[in-house]
Amino acid sequence: MTAAATSRAVDPVTHTVIAQFLAHEARLLDEGREEEWLDLLDDDLLYTVPSRQSAEPRSNEINRAAWRIRDTKAHVRTRVARLNTGHAYSEVPPSRTMRLVGSIEVVPTSESDVVEAHSSLLLYRQRGIDVHFDLIPCRRNDRIRLTDKGPRLLVREVILTETSLKTANLGVFL
Template identity: 70%
Template sequence: MSAPTPTGTTAVDADVYTAVATFLAREARLLDEGREEEWFELLADDLLYTIPIRQAAEPRTAEINRSAFRLRDNKMNVRTRLNRLATGHAYSEVPPSRTMRLVGSVEVSPGPGPDLVDVSSALLVYRQRGIDPHFDLIPCRRNDRLRWTGEGLRLVSREVILTETSLLTPNLGVLL
């Protein structure tokens, strides 16, 4: 039986929560280990991956502009991005970033359909390149929609809400 959560949505059972948390942990490990092709298999064909603009001068309730994006990709765009990275000529990633993704504050609720779940999580990405002593910390919140399939969970949509309004990292060459 589901219990109401503080936000008024219905909670999911422990097995669903565990499956989602395991999916997010696996996804983070695959990306940290440079296994982007395996990560790509976790994406639904109808994927929409967005990073909307955050505006510091707006009130908190209106600071996310969901009609303007730092990034707005579908699965084909992600495929193109991965193909480019594999050429060795994606200069924003030469040398490749070394990353560690910490995923936490995971909340899972039923999605709009029987095979969908909505997930909110916090992500902190540590990023360092080559022998450069400088590193970046990229904090964000992610709003995901996952779909149950015969092969397991697949990422249908991801909205990344960056904590920073002015990015301190030189580029967003890593996947969040």
């Protein structure tokens, strides 16, 4: 690790806490425990999936003024509540998922109670009796608030690897 990278690293305990948080979050979502997952979200949550342009140079391919998803905690709560109505047709039958979270890098911010966590996610998704499955790779740029009740997801920006999604929808959380 370079001196510059070391100076931006958090202490090992904080890194472990954040890695455990990300793993716990993935397990809750994979087990369909979205109501419990909501408790891990900060009230000021902003969850975005910006558009990615394939014809742009790599340095300019993420359009943060255009989103596939741009949700606050209230929007996320509505999406979760809708899952239980039988009218969330993109999730009837419910997706079976497995999230593999890795390449976790945690760095401090100028706010003593907030860290940045950068991770990769590979989401396996299979729907009911469908014979096919989706693999959705992405990078996640999170801001996580450290509270007395544990870490809370404050901001999540999901950068999809693919510019054209092969999955039918993004009815699951990344």
